[in-house]
Amino acid sequence: MIGASNMNIRKLIITAAALAAGLAMAPAQAAGGGAHVERQSWSFGGIFGTYDTNQLQRGFQVFREVCSSCHSAHLISFRNLMEEGGPEFSEAQVRALALEYEVADITAESGRRPAVPADRWPSPFANDQEARDANGGALPPDFSVLAKARGVTDPFPTWIFNYFTGYQEGGPDYIHALLNGYHEEVPETAPHSADGTPFQLPEGKHYNDYFPGHAIGMAPPLADGVVSYAESEDGQSVPQTLEQYSTDVAAFMMWMAEPHLVSRKQTGFAVLIFLVLFAGLMYGTKRKIWAGIEH
Amino acid sequence: MSEHSTYVPGNAVEKWLDDRLPVVRFAKEHLMDFPTPKNLNYWWTFGAILVMCLGVQIVTGIILAMHYTPNVAMAFDSVEHIRRDVNGGRIIQATHAVGASMFFIALYIHMFRGLFYGSYKAPREILWILGVVIFLLTTATAFMGYILPWGQMSFWGATVISNIFTAIPLVGENIKQLVLGGFAVGNPTLNRFFSLHYLLPFIIAAVVALHIWALHVPGNNNPVGVEVKDSRDTVPFHPYYTMKDLYGMVLFMIPFAWFVFFAPDILGHPDNYVMANAQVTPAHIVPEWYLLPFYTILRAIDFNILFIDSKLGGVIAMGGAMLMLLIVPWLDTSKVRSGVFRPMFKWFFALFAINFVGLMYLGAQPAEGIYTVMAKVCTAYYFIYFLVILPVLSRIETPKPLPTSISESVLGKNAHA
Numbered sequence: 001m002i003g004a005s006n007m008n009i010r011k012l013i014i015t016a017a018a019l020a021a022g023l024a025m026a027p028a029q030a031a032g033g034g035a036h037v038e039r040q041s042w043s044f045g046g047i048f049g050t051y052d053t054n055q056l057q058r059g060f061q062v063f064r065e066v067c068s069s070c071h072s073a074h075l076i077s078f079r080n081l082m083e084e085g086g087p088e089f090s091e092a093q094v095r096a097l098a099l100e101y102e103v104a105d106i107t108a109e110s111g112r113r114p115a116v117p118a119d120r121w122p123s124p125f126a127n128d129q130e131a132r133d134a135n136g137g138a139l140p141p142d143f144s145v146l147a148k149a150r151g152v153t154d155p156f157p158t159w160i161f162n163y164f165t166g167y168q169e170g171g172p173d174y175i176h177a178l179l180n181g182y183h184e185e186v187p188e189t190a191p192h193s194a195d196g197t198p199f200q201l202p203e204g205k206h207y208n209d210y211f212p213g214h215a216i217g218m219a220p221p222l223a224d225g226v227v228s229y230a231e232s233e234d235g236q237s238v239p240q241t242l243e244q245y246s247t248d249v250a251a252f253m254m255w256m257a258e259p260h261l262v263s264r265k266q267t268g269f270a271v272l273i274f275l276v277l278f279a280g281l282m283y284g285t286k287r288k289i290w291a292g293i294e295h
Numbered sequence: 296m297s298e299h300s301t302y303v304p305g306n307a308v309e310k311w312l313d314d315r316l317p318v319v320r321f322a323k324e325h326l327m328d329f330p331t332p333k334n335l336n337y338w339w340t341f342g343a344i345l346v347m348c349l350g351v352q353i354v355t356g357i358i359l360a361m362h363y364t365p366n367v368a369m370a371f372d373s374v375e376h377i378r379r380d381v382n383g384g385r386i387i388q389a390t391h392a393v394g395a396s397m398f399f400i401a402l403y404i405h406m407f408r409g410l411f412y413g414s415y416k417a418p419r420e421i422l423w424i425l426g427v428v429i430f431l432l433t434t435a436t437a438f439m440g441y442i443l444p445w446g447q448m449s450f451w452g453a454t455v456i457s458n459i460f461t462a463i464p465l466v467g468e469n470i471k472q473l474v475l476g477g478f479a480v481g482n483p484t485l486n487r488f489f490s491l492h493y494l495l496p497f498i499i500a501a502v503v504a505l506h507i508w509a510l511h512v513p514g515n516n517n518p519v520g521v522e523v524k525d526s527r528d529t530v531p532f533h534p535y536y537t538m539k540d541l542y543g544m545v546l547f548m549i550p551f552a553w554f555v556f557f558a559p560d561i562l563g564h565p566d567n568y569v570m571a572n573a574q575v576t577p578a579h580i581v582p583e584w585y586l587l588p589f590y591t592i593l594r595a596i597d598f599n600i601l602f603i604d605s606k607l608g609g610v611i612a613m614g615g616a617m618l619m620l621l622i623v624p625w626l627d628t629s630k631v632r633s634g635v636f637r638p639m640f641k642w643f644f645a646l647f648a649i650n651f652v653g654l655m656y657l658g659a660q661p662a663e664g665i666y667t668v669m670a671k672v673c674t675a676y677y678f679i680y681f682l683v684i685l686p687v688l689s690r691i692e693t694p695k696p697l698p699t700s701i702s703e704s705v706l707g708k709n710a711h712a
Contacts, residue, residue, distance in 0.1 A: 013478040047557045149568035166557040260385045268556025294705050295333045
């Protein structure tokens with residue numbers, strides 16, 4: 001009987017080893033499909049990361065001049081743009097900006113009035129149907145939390161390391177990759193359909209390396225030089241390239257999705273330092289109390 | 296257990312109270328003087344950690360409910376409103392969401408500790424069964440809580456799981472409609488899940504009280520599994536275990552805080568930042584990580600067994616995997632409690648733990664290719680462990696000699712050291 005169960009143990013250990021090997025291999029297959037999204041170096045990445053105010057201001061400019069003509073951001077208020085940890089425009093700037101927009105207000109005489117900082121960012125379309133009609137049937141997604149609604153699936157064991165590095169920038173990485181992933185023609189790398197025929201791009205769609213299924217409704221929104229960044233006072237200028245625009249707007253979108261990132265991390269440091277010190281004191285106290293007990 | 300009482304009312308007021316409602320006497324007996332084996336290791340601190348987790352969830356949950364709107368048109372935005380505009384809302388919401396995961400980490404460790412040290416064996420069967428009831432209630436509560444943010448995974452998770460009920464013959468469809476309050480997941484579903492998600496934690500708290508009562512009748516099991524013989528084997532709960540448990544709680548709060556402040560979304564799914572949409576199905580519908588082992592068992596049964604079709608078979612397997620825990624005290628009849636003294640059990644238990652992690656991993660993978668085979672192997676081992684290995688080991692295994700008492704084992708350990 002005991003001999004038989006030893007056999008069982010051996011069998012089970014072999015099964016476990018096979019299982020472990022499977023665990024190590026399996027995600028490599030799962031990661032196939034879309035092209036590999038390159039990680040960018042974000043100022044807000046990692047546990048010490050904070051937003052770069054200038055970058056957020058540039059990203060806002062790209063959002064306002066390009067994206068916002070189709071994409072809404074209905075959870076964002078004008079006042080958010082002057083809050084600490086964000087683009088930190090001055091109150092005067094935000095008031096002036098709001099005045100350039102009109103919002104619906106049933107208490108106003110004509111039913112519309114100029115916006116104030118407390119108002120939400122006005123949506124470009126009255127409803128989803130209008131948005132679809134204006135965009136060839138595709139609905140431009142709302143930007144409010146979009147940077148957190150996109151992600152990158154990392155292969156094993158990278159996703160385990162992510163728990164320790166606090167990697168939360170899959171969304172901006174994907175957005176950056178998407179904006180740089182357009183092809184004018186369907187490239188040779190395009191996947192073949194299930195029956196082996198070459199990739200067919202539907203009418204009105206555009207080929208993108210990173211979009212699931214590769215056929216995206218949005219035409220390439222950004223190109224070199226489409227947005228004019230202001231020169232800083234000392235004459236230094238930021239490159240006006242697709243690469244720069246896409247990085248800036250992805251950073252701005254991350255701020256829209258996670259506006260309290262900086263204060264959250266700041267509080268986190270205070271909490272963690274306290275907890276570690278407190279745990280040390282607790283350990284000392286526990287040892288002192290238990291000192292006389294054999295256990 | 297009044298024999299442990301050393302309580303003497305200190306003054307006339309305490310005496311007056313003690314004659315009418317002896318709460319101070321009760322607290323002294325059960326929270327301070329309660330004799331506790333002196334050899335408990337840190338795995339035993341997870342009971343106190345779980346009480347803390349329940350408390351954190353209830354307190355943060357009550358605050359969230361003050362700002363949350365259970366309506367399909369407003370729920371998603373109201374959670375964002377909490378994150379953006381409520382004072383400290385980002386941290387309260389993150390604590391509640393991460394707290395659910397931390398709760399299950401502690402819960403699984405606590406259960407595996409019980410399984411290894413044989414804490415379910417006589418005279419602690421009721422204690423164990425109450426624990427399983429708490430586990431089932433917590434699972435239900437967590438599942439309903441995940442619906443409330445009304446994201447894509449909320450919606451589709453609820454859709455997939457509520458479809459389980461339709462596998463029940465004859466009344467399945469009616470049960471599903473009763474649970475959902477309609478033919479599909481919608482506003483009535485959100486409302487009743489919100490209501491129940493608020494109710495169940497208080498029921499859990501009541502069962503926890505019974506669980507602790509059932510613990511205080513036989514007293515704690517311990518790592519050597521030998522019953523307490525005399526007072527030399529024990530120390531009073533306070534200050535020895537109040538201090539050790541508090542230390543354990545503070546240590547546990549460190550990874551907890553790490554996730555809350557530095558990676559609050561890493562345990563969730565990006566799709567849940569997309570508002571629920573009945574017209575768009577996500578590419579992969581994945582439940583929260585703590586439900587994955589049971590989700591794998593549900594999906595592993597993809598074949599018909601006699602007159603039972605694969606769907607009902609999956610539901611029976613998943614329900615069975617959870618409910619089987621209730622009868623573990625009668626499946627494992629070995630007289631030796633602690634796995635430390637069971638040379639064969641140890642290995643099967645280690646494999647069971649690895650297997651459980653494997654089931655969890657497989658639940659997050661698409662049900663295709665090698666994964667379906669692995670899911671079947673892992674599911675089979677889960678059941679074989681309880682239904683075959685535990686009963687058979689009880690008969691054939693020769694345990695190592697047990698120490699005669701806790702004190703002796705402690706002295707022995709220190710002599711070796």
